[in-house]
Amino acid sequence: GEFRQGRFGTAMTLYRGLDGAKAYRPQTPVPPFPYEVEDVDIPHKSADITIVGTLTYPKETAHTKGTVILISGSGLQDRDETIFEHKPFAVLADELTRHGYAVLRCDDRNFGESTGDAALATTDTLATDIESELAFMRKHYPQLTKKVFLLGHSEGGIIAPIVARQIGGVTGLVLVGAPSVKGSEILLSQNAAIEEATTGQPQSPAKRAAMEELIRLATLPGDSTEVSKRIEAYSRANASILLPSELTEEMREQGIKLITAQMSNPWIKHFLTYDPARVLDIASAEYTKHPLPATLAIYGGVDTQVLQEVNMPLMKELLGVNGTGSRNKVVYLPEINHIMQRAIMGTPNEYGFLDETVAPELIQTIKDFLDSL
Structure with missing residues (x-):
């Protein structure tokens, strides 16, 4: 499946384990407080x-x-x-x-x-x-x-x-x-770093080029509908490069939708170009x-x-x-x-x-x- 936190998304694998296991967070402050x-x-x-x-x-x-x-x-x-x-x-x-x-x-x-x-x-x-x-x-x-x-x-x-x-x-x-x-460099560097840390392999030149093209398409002139259409079209045509090969057809479709949503909102356009x-x-x-x-x-x-x-x-x-x-x-x-x-x-x-x-x-x-x- 996928985990989403705000505008960030990543692949997630769930394993069967302890039901209802409570996370241990010893630093979380609890009352009464001395202030x-x-x-x-x-x-x-x-x-x-x-x-x-x-x-x-x-x-x-x-x-x-x-x-x-x-x-x-x-x-x-x-x-x-x-x-x-x-x-x-x-x-x-x-x-x-x-x-x-x-x-x-x-x-x-x-x-x-x-x-x-x-x-x-x-x-x-x-x-x-x-x-x-x-x-x-x-x-x-x-x-x-x-x-x-x-x-x-x-x-x-x-x-x-x-x-x-x-x-x-x-x-x-x-x-x-x-x-x-700039945000464009943040996105490129974090995408490569997370992929390498997760897979143990450096990001391929093809994946880097595809990410650069997504950024270019996201920052071209146009309203959110136009941006969304061109991001989705590119993501669909290059899904084999942008998404892991082992995904099912349903997960692949979810991945395309996730990329489209992430790369076509006003915040990301501003972030990618802001210095x-x-x-x-x-x-x-x-x-x-x-x-x-x-x-x-x-x-x-x-x-x-x-x-x-x-x-x-x-x-x-x-x-x-x-x-x-x-x-x-x-x-x-x-x-x-x-x-x-x-x-x-x-x-x-x-x-x-x-x-x-x-x-x-x-x-x-x-x-x-x-x-x-």
């Missing part, structure tokens, strides 16, 4: 939608170190960024709040308790949601927002610097598994209204979705981390996968088998950076 927990309803600054989330903050608000707003990765996510019963944002919120920070985490628009339409949303659209969250916090919780930090995971690591450049007054950014190259380097470059002449705040970028050595070897060198260059006096940092954690766990393979089909939700060394790296500001 305040509030549900918040946040009006969007321009759209007629409500963003719903959870705010946690120390009981002694006067001693709060600042507010951290968590920004999720691609696809529709709940406020805990739940995947395979892991709740990484709940873990981060608990750890950071116990350490003295207020933390806001929200359901994505049109998911969980948040309203709105996500069908036409792009990365830029989602950035306005975070801007609304930031404005809400500054208006209603001024005692918590003397310092504000944005922590973006995956696509959230693209959104965070956009918001900081647009709004200003952000003290620092934490970017975990964040792209520094995050324009916003991340500290020397950029395009974004002069607000400078990029102090930034920490973290990359995992076994991340097969945003590969460190593709993204980390450019991120270092853009942030000027090799220059003297730079406040920016790029940290490499060799055992970390894309969703912040210590892992062996780093492929998505490993995520659910790991008990750990967020690696302690990653949490400590974030705490140290925030405290330094």
Whole structure:
């Protein structure tokens, strides 16, 4: 069958095993908590939608170190960024709040308790949601927002610097598994890495060429209907290259539909052509209204979705981390996968088998950076 998480899809094989076996997730926080927990309803600054989330903050608000707003990765996510019963944002919120920070985490628009339409949303659209969250916090919780930090995971690591450049007054950014190259290169590199890790064989030149053609067709002019038609036609004609040969006819048809759906929505067209380097470059002449705040970028050595070897060198260059006096940092954690766990393979089909939700060394790296500001 297939597993789908937001806009990502991968083949999945099920095996008969223990009925009703409960996943072991020891880091998931459980009450009672030694801090305040509030549900918040946040009006969007321009759209007629409500963003719903959870705010946690120390009981002694006067001693709060600042507010951290968590920004999720691609696809529709709940406020805990739940995947395979892991709740990484709940873990981060608990750890950071116990350490003295207020933390806001929200359901994505049109998911969980948040309203709105996500069908036409792009990365830029989602950035306005975070801007609304930031404005809400500054208006209603001024005692918590003397310092504000944005922590973006995956696509959230693209959104965070956009918001900081647009709004200003952000003290620092934490970017975990964040792209520094165009979305087209992200897609090509992750597709090849996951295929090689799963099959043990390098991706074939024919498969690479087929993926490049899908990207070209997805970014040509035309509305979603036109894009969908040409993606489906190409996928059907090249199914033997794009899909595993052992699939049944029914699974092959599902695969074609999955590729068509993934490659013909407004979000993917924007993502494939968007260049995050324009916003991340500290020397950029395009974004002069607000400078990029102090930034920490973290990359995992076994991340097969945003590969460190593709993204980390450019991120270092853009942030000027090799220059003297730079406040920016790029940290490499060799055992970390894309969703912040210590892992062996780093492929998505490993995520659910790991008990750990967020690696302690990653949490400590974030705490140290925030405290330094």
